Amino acid sequence: MLYIIPTPIGNLKDITVRALDVLKEVDLILAEDTRQTKKLLNHYEITTAIDSLHQHNEHKKVESIVDKLSAGITIAQVSDAGTPGISDPGFLLIRECLKHNIRVECLPGATAFVPALVKSGLPCEKFVFEGFLPHKKGRQTRLKELATETRTIVFYESPYRLVKTLKQFTEFMDPERQVSVSRELTKIYEETKNGTVAEVADYFEQKGVKGEIVIILKGAE
Numbered sequence: 557m558l559y560i561i562p563t564p565i566g567n568l569k570d571i572t573v574r575a576l577d578v579l580k581e582v583d584l585i586l587a588e589d590t591r592q593t594k595k596l597l598n599h600y601e602i603t604t605a606i607d608s609l610h611q612h613n614e615h616k617k618v619e620s621i622v623d624k625l626s627a628g629i630t631i632a633q634v635s636d637a638g639t640p641g642i643s644d645p646g647f648l649l650i651r652e653c654l655k656h657n658i659r660v661e662c663l664p665g666a667t668a669f670v671p672a673l674v675k676s677g678l679p680c681e682k683f684v685f686e687g688f689l690p691h692k693k694g695r696q697t698r699l700k701e702l703a704t705e706t707r708t709i710v711f712y713e714s715p716y717r718l719v720k721t722l723k724q725f726t727e728f729m730d731p732e733r734q735v736s737v738s739r740e741l742t743k744i745y746e747e748t749k750n751g752t753v754a755e756v757a758d759y760f761e762q763k764g765v766k767g768e769i770v771i772i773l774k775g776a777e
Contacts, residue, residue: 557625557630557631557658557659557660557661558625558631558632558633558649558650558653558658558659558660558661559578559582559630559631559632559633559661559662559663560632560633560639560640560641560646560650560660560661560662560663561575561578561579561632561633561634561640561663561665562575562634562638562639562640562663562664562665562666562667563575563593563596563634563635563636563637563638563665563666564596564637564666564742565637565638565666565667565668565741565742565768566637566740566741566742566743566746567742567743568595568596568599570665570666570742571596571600571665571666572663572664572665574663575663575665576600576602578632578663579597579600579602579604579632579634580602580604581630582604582630582631582632583604583605583629583630583631584604584605584606584607584624584629584630584631584632585597585604585605585606585607585631585632585633585634586606586607586608586609586621586631586632586633586634586649587606587607587608587609587634587635587636588608588609588610588634588635588636588640588644588645589608589610589636590606590607590608592636592637593606593634593636594606596634604632609621609633609645609649610645611645614645614648614649615648618648618649618652619652621649622649622652622653622656622658625653625656625658626656626658633645633646633649637666637668637768638666638667638668639662639665639666639667642667642669642685642687643687643688643712666742668712668741668768668770669685669710669712669770669772671738671741671742672710672736672738672741672748672770672772673708673710673770673772675736675738675748676708676736676738676748676750676772677736677750678708678734678736678772678773678774679707679708679774679775680708682707682708683707683708683709683710684705684707684708684709684710685710686702686709686710686711687710687711687712688711688712688713689711689713689721691717695724696724696728699724699725699728699729700728702728702729703728703729703776704776705775705776706775706776706777707775708772708773708774708775709772709773709775710770710771710772710773711770711771711772711773712768712769712770712771713769713770713771714769715739715765715766715767715768715769716765718737718760718765718769718771719757719760719761719765721771722735722737722753722756722757722760722771723757725753725757725773726753726754726757729753729773729776730753730776731752731753731754732752732753732754733752733753733773733774733776734750734751734752734753734773734774735750735751735752735753735756735771735772735773735774736748736749736750736771736772737749737750737756737760737769737770737771737772738769738770738772739765739766739767739768739769739770740766740767740768741768741770743767745766745767753773
């Protein structure tokens with residue numbers, strides 16, 4: 557069996573008792589960054605064997621991992637933070653497991669966009685998860701397409717591109733459209749800034765940006 561295990565996005569207490577039990581019981585843990593995952597495992601005194609599986613090696617390693625699972629090895633996959641497969645490695649392995657009739661079980665748990673969406677104050681009964689925008693090719697085309705999306709839109713963004721992204725929202729959309737930007741969720745310096753796209757862009761341009769970013773953008777009228 558393959559277990560998909562959500563891990564804390566910041567605060568190490570944000571992990572379920574069941575997740576800890578599974579991480580202790582499986583034969584192997586696949587981690588996006590073994591150094592990051594070892595911090596979590598050491599905190600909870602978990603000594604399960606660990607190996608790497610990330611975007612740069614997953615195509616090469618998926619077949620051998622499926623072979624291990626087929627042979628009866630029980631494996632858990634984690635990412636650095638949040639739920640694997642949500643803008644993190646996970647999809648390729650899950651797809652191959654299902655092709656080979658290997659049972660996959662995904663535990664519920666931390667995902668960064670959910671608290672950001674709920675606390676944004678923007679409509680969340682219907683929303684679309686966009687993840688990371690293309691960095692270069694296709695970026696402007698995607699922004700033009702999203703300009704007419706009426707549902708609330710969820711983005712992930714790096715601190716280095718946040719201001720650029722917000723300014724592009726003002727260029728391709730209404731500068732008065734409401735947005736909520738959350739950073740460092742569950743950590744000491746957690747912050748959420750709400751306002752118009754123009755206001756929030758100006759705020760972070762003056763203040764500077766650190767940490768992991770979730771952008772919640774109100775849909776078009």
